[in-house]
Amino acid sequence: MSSLWAKKAIKTIQADYQRSADTHLIRLNLPMFSDISIYLKDESTHPTGSLKHRLARSLFLYAIINGWIKEGTTIIEASSGSTAVSEAYFARLLDLPFIAVMPFCTAKRKVQEIEFYGGKCHFVEHSALIYQESERLAKELNGHYMDQFTYAERATDWRGSNNIAESIFRQMQLEPFPEPAYIVMGAGTGGTSATLGRYIRYQGYDTSLVVVDPENSVFYDCYRQNRCDLLSNNGSKIEGIGRPRAEPSFIPSVINDMIQVPDPASIATIYWLEKLIGRKTGASTGTNVWGALQLAQKMHDNNQQGAIVTLLCDSGERYLDTYYNPEWVRNNIGDITQYLTQLPKLTGYE
Ligand SMILES: Cc1ncc(COP(=O)(O)O)c(C=O)c1O
Numbered sequence: 634m635s636s637l638w639a640k641k642a643i644k645t646i647q648a649d650y651q652r653s654a655d656t657h658l659i660r661l662n663l664p665m666f667s668d669i670s671i672y673l674k675d676e677s678t679h680p681t682g683s684l685k686h687r688l689a690r691s692l693f694l695y696a697i698i699n700g701w702i703k704e705g706t707t708i709i710e711a712s713s714g715s716t717a718v719s720e721a722y723f724a725r726l727l728d729l730p731f732i733a734v735m736p737f738c739t740a741k742r743k744v745q746e747i748e749f750y751g752g753k754c755h756f757v758e759h760s761a762l763i764y765q766e767s768e769r770l771a772k773e774l775n776g777h778y779m780d781q782f783t784y785a786e787r788a789t790d791w792r793g794s795n796n797i798a799e800s801i802f803r804q805m806q807l808e809p810f811p812e813p814a815y816i817v818m819g820a821g822t823g824g825t826s827a828t829l830g831r832y833i834r835y836q837g838y839d840t841s842l843v844v845v846d847p848e849n850s851v852f853y854d855c856y857r858q859n860r861c862d863l864l865s866n867n868g869s870k871i872e873g874i875g876r877p878r879a880e881p882s883f884i885p886s887v888i889n890d891m892i893q894v895p896d897p898a899s900i901a902t903i904y905w906l907e908k909l910i911g912r913k914t915g916a917s918t919g920t921n922v923w924g925a926l927q928l929a930q931k932m933h934d935n936n937q938q939g940a941i942v943t944l945l946c947d948s949g950e951r952y953l954d955t956y957y958n959p960e961w962v963r964n965n966i967g968d969i970t971q972y973l974t975q976l977p978k979l980t981g982y983e
Contacts, residue, residue: 638704642697642727646690649726653680655795658804659945661909664981666929668938670810673922673945674801677914681719682746683873683947687797688789688824689719692779693727695788702729707776709734711763713821713873714743715947716781721752732776734767736760740872742951760868761877785824786882791831798832801942814932814939817843817925819874819917820852823883825944830887841889845924850875853893856885870896870965873917873946892927894920900956901972902926903949909982913949916956921946923972926979 635643659673679686696702707730710720717733724731731752735744736759744754757766764782771778793799805811816833818826830842846853849867852875854860861879869875876883899919906922907913921943928941955961962969977983 635698635700636703639697639700642702643694645726646694646723650690655800655804658801658942659910660808663929665979666933666981669929669932670808670940671922671925671929672805672808672813672940672942673910673918674797674804674942675945676797677912677945677948679719681722681750682951683715683719683915684797684825684944685715685719686722688716688781688785688822689723691788691790692720692781692784693723695784696777696779701777705729707732707771707774708779709767709771709774709776710779710781711735711767712781713760714739714747715873716822717752717754718743718746718750720779721747721750724752725750730776732770732774734763734770736763736868738868740951740955742953746951761864761866781824782822782876782880782882784882785822786827786884789824789828791828792835793832796828796832797825797944798829802832802836802838805940805942808940810938810940812838812940813840813942814937815841815843815925815928815941817845817921817928817941817943819845819847819871819920819946820880820883821874821876821917823852823880827882827884827887830884830889834887842887843924843928844888844891845874845894845920846891847871847875847894847899847920848896849877851877851879852883853891855879855883856888856891859885871899871916871920872952873915874920892924894923895972896966897969898923898972900962900966901969901976903956904969904973905976905980905982907949913952913957914945915947915949915952917946918944926976930979
């Protein structure tokens with residue numbers, strides 16, 4: 634039997650969910666790909682601004698039901714920022730103290746948002762250090778280390794429960810090609826790609842799951858070489874995706890293919906996309922859309938019709954001082970001109 638506090642906490646989270654709306658599926662029209670529809674599942678419209686709102690809800694429910702979070706438990710999380718913003722929201726909803734352990738280079742806006750929800754930020758030098766520092770803090774404070782990198786793949790019900798995959802396929806029902814040829818997604822924890830891949834198989838769809846990976850991430854090589862022990866010394870420059878180790882929630886066996894995306898291509902794509910949809914997006918959305926465009930080109934070359942779905946993970950307003958600052962881009966990403974020139978030619982959209 635669960636405690637009175639746990640019962641009330643679960644009801645509070647469910648009531649919050651009941652008050653929520655689903656996110657929009659935006660359709661892109663590109664002159665070069667008249668027979669191929671590309672869709673963006675807009676996860677930036679969750680109350681905490683990213684796809685991590687779904688994950689944070691699932692992680693809290695999972696931990697409360699398992700008896701890991703109780704009344705007054707301090708929650709500690711290792712994050713590149715987005716998950717921490719969403720978890721700070723749920724911690725405040727349940728009146729629990731929350732500490733985010735993040736690399737010091739995390740977008741300032743995310744830090745402000747965590748603090749807005751009453752969370753505290755604890756910084757480390759490098760993204761590879763967030764795990765052990767979170768464990769240490771949890772021990773010191775007798776708190777609970779949420780550990781999204783381990784639990785993302787299992788806290789979400791991959792069979793349905795309005796997970797992101799079920800929502801996408803429901804929203805595609807009246808489209809010309811309801812069963813997409815491809816779903817494209819990057820990996821941070823790997824949890825979203827695990828949910829998508831498992832759901833596709835469970836439902837027996839012919840959709841291929843393609844995972845895109847930025848520079849300085851080990852996921853691509855892990856997948857190609859079938860090895861989980863690879864490590865990288867440099868952190869990913871695309872916030873939210875690409876990791877220095879193969880995270881436990883990254884499940885290669887449900888992925889059909891992977892594409893490596895150069896960082897300048899991800900950034901050029903968000904500039905190009907802003908003109909198309911009138912909105913700024915985060916860099917991981919650029920990685921997703923660049924991957925989707927490569928697949929659209931391949932389908933076009935093979936005279937194939939169909940749909941491709943990818944995710945708009947979060948809004949670009951969080952990154953005005955980095956990805957949308959030309960000087961920062963020049964110093965940290967390099968020259969993006971080649972890709973800025975390529976995108977209009979590839980898509981027919983200037
Ligand atoms: C902005 C952004 N995009 C994409 C992802 C990747 O999602 P997942 O952790 O489910 O692999 C994350 C995860 O942190 C993120 O913050």
